[in-house]
Amino acid sequence: MVEGRYLEALQERGVRTTPQRALIWRVLAESGDHFTAQRVWETIKDRLPGIELSTVYRTLEVLQEAGLVADSRLPEGPRVFEARPKMHPHLVCEVCGGISHPEPEAGRRLFETLGAGSGGFEIRELHVVAKGVCAGCAEEAGG
Amino acid sequence: MVEGRYLEALQERGVRTTPQRALIWRVLAESGDHFTAQRVWETIKDRLPGIELSTVYRTLEVLQEAGLVADSRLPEGPRVFEARPKMHPHLVCEVCGGISHPEPEAGRRLFETLGAGSGGFEIRELHVVAKGVCAGCAEEAGG
DNA sequence: ATTACTGCAAACCCTTTGCACGGTT
DNA sequence: AACCGTGCAAAGGGTTTGCAGTAAT
Numbered sequence: 479m480v481e482g483r484y485l486e487a488l489q490e491r492g493v494r495t496t497p498q499r500a501l502i503w504r505v506l507a508e509s510g511d512h513f514t515a516q517r518v519w520e521t522i523k524d525r526l527p528g529i530e531l532s533t534v535y536r537t538l539e540v541l542q543e544a545g546l547v548a549d550s551r552l553p554e555g556p557r558v559f560e561a562r563p564k565m566h567p568h569l570v571c572e573v574c575g576g577i578s579h580p581e582p583e584a585g586r587r588l589f590e591t592l593g594a595g596s597g598g599f600e601i602r603e604l605h606v607v608a609k610g611v612c613a614g615c616a617e618e619a620g621g
Numbered sequence: 622m623v624e625g626r627y628l629e630a631l632q633e634r635g636v637r638t639t640p641q642r643a644l645i646w647r648v649l650a651e652s653g654d655h656f657t658a659q660r661v662w663e664t665i666k667d668r669l670p671g672i673e674l675s676t677v678y679r680t681l682e683v684l685q686e687a688g689l690v691a692d693s694r695l696p697e698g699p700r701v702f703e704a705r706p707k708m709h710p711h712l713v714c715e716v717c718g719g720i721s722h723p724e725p726e727a728g729r730r731l732f733e734t735l736g737a738g739s740g741g742f743e744i745r746e747l748h749v750v751a752k753g754v755c756a757g758c759a760e761e762a763g764g
Numbered sequence: 765a766t767t768a769c770t771g772c773a774a775a776c777c778c779t780t781t782g783c784a785c786g787g788t789t
Numbered sequence: 790a791a792c793c794g795t796g797c798a799a800a801g802g803g804t805t806t807g808c809a810g811t812a813a814t
Contacts, residue, residue, distance in 0.1 A: 494789080494793070496788075496795080498794080514778090515778080528795090531779090536780090540794095551696060555778095557778085578742065580739040580742070588734055588735060591727070591731055591734045592723060592749065592751055595723040595727030595730065596712055597723070597724075598759060598760075599723070599751070599753055599756060600754045600759055601752075602751075603753070605748075605749070606747070606748070607748040609745050610743045610744040612741070617741075637814075638813075639812075641770075658803080658804080659803085672771085673771055673772070674803095675770085675771080675805075675806085676770060679769080679770085679805090700803085700804090
């Protein structure tokens with residue numbers, strides 16, 4: 479079965495495996511990119527005819543609970559999901575719409591920075607989204 | 622007129638003044654708290670009978686464009702609006718649901734911290750939301 | 765007089781839910 | 790056999806929009 483590798487990842491986490499779940503997880507894991515539920519659905523609907531958007535939502539929730547997927551609410555538009563174990567900063571380019579990530583350490587430093595200035599507030603989850611212009615688009619504009 | 626002070630603030634920014642706009646701005650400015658559009662509407666509907674939720678949304682947008690109001694998308698629930706000139710970090714308590722802010726400098730430090738770790742990405746807007754437990758709720762739990 | 769804000773109503777997008785059937789363990 | 794994930798369809802919450810009348814400039 480083509481999805482073998484991906485089925486295993488689900489089984490290891492105690493997630494009941496189905497063709498839908500395996501494919502959705504595969505799409506996210508292989509691409510590593512950010513997907514709205516809609517985009518996941520568009521990506522798989524030809525390979526799994528009849529699949530419903532509601533199934534995509536339900537699966538994404540299961541994958542989140544299993545710690546395989548993280549989601550993020552950007553300043554505009556629908557939620558985006560990606561194959562990452564936990565919350566991390568996002569950089570959204572206003573020009574091309576692309577979403578990227580800062581250095582992995584940046585998340586930890588942000589956590590410390592905010593923690594130091596938040597009085598007695600105990601931070602459990604940190605959601606960071608920066609809007610701006612990515613390196614690629616800045617270069618095009620400059621040149 | 623009771624809203625005099627608030628009308629002026631709008632006029633200075635070139636915003637056409639109406640009773641609706643003055644009252645919505647007044648509610649936000651006097652309270653300093655975080656409001657959903659719904660909560661704004663509930664707060665004013667008795668003082669301005671017939672006012673529509675859509676008017677609240679349109680007014681909040683105008684106030685944002687005028688730089689008087691900032692909004693934020695929290696991890697869950699509808700957008701919240703408040704009388705602040707610009708984007709700033711939010712601390713959302715998982716116990717009481719309260720929203721607070723870290724020290725004012727924290728925003729700047731976060732900006733620097735993230736900027737230093739984001740390659741060529743030029744940050745224009747920074748959205749930060751931390752979920753956790755506020756000082757008050759932590760104390761109650763401990764005692 | 766001109767411009768544009770409001771109320772009203774409907775539409776919109778994103779997401780969740782109830783139910784009966786079919787697939788997984 | 791027991792369980793639960795799926796397709797289907799409908800509802801739900803939050804937000805936006807078209808329009809005609811009215812108020813602000």
